[in-house]
Amino acid sequence: MAPTTLTISSKNYSSWSLRGWLLCTMAGLDFEEHVLPVDDPSTRAELLLLSPSFLVPCLRHDGVTVWDTLAIAAYLDEIEPEAGLLPQDVKARAHCRAICGEMHSGFANLRSALPMNLRAHYPGFKVWAGAQADIDRVTEIWRECIETYGGPYLFGGLSMADAMYAPVCLRFLTYDVALDPISKAYCRTIAEWPALQRWIAAARTEPDELEELDAEF
Numbered sequence: 001m002a003p004t005t006l007t008i009s010s011k012n013y014s015s016w017s018l019r020g021w022l023l024c025t026m027a028g029l030d031f032e033e034h035v036l037p038v039d040d041p042s043t044r045a046e047l048l049l050l051s052p053s054f055l056v057p058c059l060r061h062d063g064v065t066v067w068d069t070l071a072i073a074a075y076l077d078e079i080e081p082e083a084g085l086l087p088q089d090v091k092a093r094a095h096c097r098a099i100c101g102e103m104h105s106g107f108a109n110l111r112s113a114l115p116m117n118l119r120a121h122y123p124g125f126k127v128w129a130g131a132q133a134d135i136d137r138v139t140e141i142w143r144e145c146i147e148t149y150g151g152p153y154l155f156g157g158l159s160m161a162d163a164m165y166a167p168v169c170l171r172f173l174t175y176d177v178a179l180d181p182i183s184k185a186y187c188r189t190i191a192e193w194p195a196l197q198r199w200i201a202a203a204r205t206e207p208d209e210l211e212e213l214d215a216e217f
């Protein structure tokens with residue numbers, strides 16, 4: 001059988017790569033990382049061969065190619081149901097899918113104004129109104145989950161929702177975003193997640209000099 005691979009790009013800048021990687025790690029998948037060099041002109045041609053959407057992450061497992069992070073999450077939940085990517089309770093599962101979908105399709109202002117950049121820190125960063133509205137909605141989602149399911153993660157134990165929102169936690173820390181106590185504690189909990197710590201350590205070893213990517217990822 002061909003090896004299981006996850007195609008990703010920059011660990012410092014690519015928030016969707018991070019989500020896909022966390023999901024595969026949570027599912028306990030034995031996978032090889034296929035890291036595309038983001039500053040290489042041949043990358044797009046290579047990416048088209050590997051991912052029909054041109055986008056990362058893209059999972060290849062057991063003869064199946066799955067691109068798009070939500071599809072990867074659903075596939076992993078089907079092949080590794082014991083991993084608990086979705087909560088047990090049917091209502092909690094629906095809630096989890098809903099907030100994962102909201103992250104997947106929304107928060108464009110937050111994503112463009114506060115791009116993921118794990119090596120950076122901007123104390124006192126000025127957040128404009130459009131991004132603040134997204135921040136308010138994200139933290140409302142988090143508070144509701146933590147009050148309903150008791151924390152420390154969004155649905156009690158780790159779930160796919162934590163993988164979907166992990167890059168947002170890291171953005172809030174990078175850009176020094178003012179948060180309510182529950183959201184602040186959640187960001188700290190996610191930042192201490194051992195798998196995420198491994199990803200951040202690897203991001204720190206990537207080359208600098210990719211400023212143009214700040215606006216795109």
Ligand SMILES: N[C@@H](CCC(=O)N[C@@H](CS)C(=O)NCC(=O)O)C(=O)O
Pocket residue numbers: 009013014015016017044054055056057067068069070104217
């Ligand atoms: N909806 C997609 C979004 C993936 C995405 O936007 N990936 C970015 C990196 S974070 C990408 O592959 N960009 C490559 C390019 O634009 O060439 C998903 O859920 O996976």
